[in-house]
Amino acid sequence: MAPSVRDGRVGNLPAEANAFVGRQTELAALSGLLRDCRLVTLTGPAGVGKSRLALRAAHAERGLFPAGVWLVELSELKNPDLLTNAVAQATRLVEQTLRPLLEAVCEHLAGGPVLLVLDTCEHVLDECARVVQELLANVPELHVLATSRQPLGVAGEHLMAVAPLPLGERDDAVALFAARAAAAVPSFELTDDNRAGVAAVCARLDGIPLALELAAVRLRGFPLHRLLEGLDSRFDLLVSPARPLLVRHQTLRTAIGWSHELCTPLERLLWARLSVFAGGWDVEAAEFVCHGGPVDAEEIMALLASLTDKSIVTREGEGAAVRYRMLDTVRSFGAEWLAALGEEGTVRRRHRDYYRWTARQGEAEWLGPGQRVWAERLTAEHANLRVALEECLASEDPESGLELAGSLWYFWFACGFAEEGRGYLERALCRASGTGPEYSLAVWAHRLVTVVPEDLEAAESVSAAYVWLAQERGLPVPALPLTGASLAVRGESARSALLYGPGSQGPGGGGGAEFYQLLALALQAYVMAGQGAFERCATVAEKLRADCAKRGELWMRAWGDFFVALSEIGLARPDEALHSVCEALSAKWRVHDRLGVAAVCDLLVVTQAARGDPVLAARLLGVGGRLWHTAGLPRLGAPEETVFRREYGRLLRAALGDAVFTQLVEEGHSLDEEAALRLALGEDPSDAKA
Known part of the structure; x- marks a missing residue:
């Protein structure tokens, strides 16, 4: 997915699922803090609305951060060692680098005011503190907004405690309950007659937003007075003014527990089993992982629909892309129930x-x-x-x-x-x-x-490892040209021809074997292009395209398009090259290969320059620079050292003049990925979806 762009601002903030209610005082305070403080942490108990407040504030203050506002959701992260990976993935840094990833993330986030929103830090707290401290030290214009049940404990951290909503009849708790009740039951209206009853419900729930939202859904099956009676019967034993924080914790658990009681036995069992999923799941996964005993696989879709109606599960997407998920607090309740049932080990193994x-x-x-x-x-x-x-x-x-x-x-x-x-x-x-x-x-x-192509020893080790794998699988042992390709990328074309060895059709069979058969052709084309043998390169690349077309394959087919286009450029036929290079660019984008997109964009610079469009070529040079920066592995080495970027940068600067060239490159570099793709494909960049 491309970064979202609204009003020219880059980031990945999701659209808010429903209207934000209240918290105007907190939002005003956060506005000032995000201007003045580099690390702000929203603290408070589960369900109090920290995540939603952070998201609303991030949306409201995007204008302060033209270099991007990025949300990193950590609730699904189980291994703290992957926190830096999560930040890289959320900020669209492709992990194709052998240097320390945190160093690459720091470089990626540098270059302008940027906001990183780290949501739900408490279960990876120590690693969050370490990573945030490193980021703040190395990215001068970075601001961090974190949500956590505990402070991060990093120097310079400014804490803002998020309290439950005010409980008066005209206050935020009543307004939130009324808004969610109207969404659940369209006929519901807040009136003078029911306002006191709504306020009483909100008071029983201590103004905790998640508890209010769960209770509001209950109006589908209960009138307001029955809802209040049900809450009364459950809260009498819990209220203890001497322990207000414990009360809030108990309040939320009781609200979730009541939702649990109102489920059927099969719905409760499915809720418990679904807790093993992280992030989300589709129907097929739920049917496989959660069936068994009294729950038939054929019943799971209907049970999911019922849990969705009860707001235990949320549904996202349409058609074949439908996925489901649970809030972290709701999932935790299900996980406790699963453990109590003695099924945790069985369901986790099935997952x-x-x-x-x-x-x-x-x-x-x-x-x-x-x-x-x-x-x-x-x-x-x-x-x-x-x-x-x-x-x-x-x-x-x-x-x-x-x-x-x-x-x-x-x-x-x-x-x-x-x-x-x-x-x-x-x-x-x-x-x-x-x-x-x-x-x-x-x-x-x-x-x-x-493997990195400059590393001859690593390239040889990949070939050796595949020979070993082929022998283990009982497949023919191929002769693969990784060594020759490694030398070619280092400029040793003559030696690469000697080490390349005879061609090979590669082993038959699926998976890695077929991949290596296609990779052999791609690398053969690569070596031939490096030697300037463009006719032979085109022949091999056409075979690669044909073999991929038989399979309906895109990722390697795009490299066939790439080398066909490169051959056309080498043979002074840039107009013929344009179609192939655009096909390669589109395919690489569709399979989420951003490193491939960057490589193809460089070839497109050459193509458009050779076609006599230096203005577009200069803009695309800027686009390519941004894409390589995002990929984290600059042009399989260093972007300023590649023939494409070095030579065509020099030629375009000479043709356009320093000032115009610099401006056009900066224009291309400022585009987000989707707008850049549209520009590269000859479309209007402003049509990119927000």
Whole structure:
């Protein structure tokens, strides 16, 4: 997904699901704090509205941060070691770098006033403190707005305690309850006759927003006076003026508990089982993970609909993209219930097995017509994949961790999560013995996501690891040109031809074997282009395109388009090159390969310059600079050192003059990703969706 852009401002803030009610005093105070303080932490008990207040303030103060406002949701993060990865992913930094990731994040966020919103920090508090301290020290114009039940404890932190809503009949608690009640029951109106009853409900719930929202939904089945009676019967035993914080905690738990009591037994059981998911889930995942005993798989869709009606579960998206999720507090209640039922281990293993199966299916189908769907599906399931990986790595069977981390090689390598993949693969390899096909797959996957073309030794190790993997799987051993390609990118074209060796069709079979067969053709084209053998390069690239077309594959097909276009440029046919380079750009975007998008954009600079459009070429040079910066691995090395950027930057500057050239490059660099893509494809950048 591209960063959202509204009024020229970049970020990833989601649209607010419903109207924000009240908190005007807090919003005014936050407005001043975000101007004057670099770290502001909203503290308070669960359900008090910290996250919603932070989101509203971030929306309201976007104008202060032209370099971006980025939300990092941490509630689904189980492993604190992945916090920096979460920040990188939220801010659209593709993890294709071998330098320390936090260093890359600091560089990525530099360059202007920027706001980072870290939501739900309490369960990764120590790592949050460390990362925030490092970011603030190295990014001078960065501001951080955090939400947490506890302070981060970082020097310079300004704390703002978020209290429950005021309880008077004309105050925010009543207004919030009335707004949510009207959404649940359209006929509901706040009147002089029912205002006192609403205020009494709000008082019973201590003005805690989440409790108010859960209670408001109950009006679908209860009149107001019955709702108040039900609350009275449950709260009499809990109120203790001497312990106000405990009361608030008990209040929320009791509100959730009452929602639990109003569910049917099957709904309660499904609620408990759904708590193993992180982030969200689709119907297929729920059916596999949560069926069993009294819950039939065929009943789960109807039960999900019922839990959605009761506001226990929220539904997002339409059609095939429908997903469900639970608020963190509601999920925690379900997890406690699951443990009490004695089912936690069973359901967690079922969750693990479902995502192992998902990863294997994705590997088998990656080089096919469903590639874009798999890229989107696995990106959506990223949090659940992490949970499954942690479950595998904690199990007594080391092979399961090897299998899952290795099977996801295409996700780590092609979808921009190489740094995270390296970490999981290293952990899995440390636990296992050096034998077996799962170990070979993990070794190969680790070397694949670690390789940088300038590193000759690493390139050779990838080839060696794949030979080992092919032998383990009983496949023909291929001769692969990674060594030759590595030399070519370093400018040693003549030597690359000697080391390239004979061509190979590669092994048959699915998954990594087919990938390597296509990779061999792509690297052969790469080496030939480096030698200036453009006719031969085009022939190999056309074969690559044809082989990919048979499979309906996009990711590697785009590299075929890239090398066909590069060959046309080399043969002085830039008009013919334009179609292929645009096809490559569009395909790389559709499968979320931002590093590939950046590489293709560089070729588009050359294409448009050769076609006689230096103005567009200069703007695209700026676009490419931003894309490489976002990718974290500049042009498979350093962007200023590439032939494309160095030579065409010099030529375009000479053609346009320093002032015009600099202005056009800055214009391109200022565009967000979606607007930049539209510019590159010859469309109006202003049509990019907000």
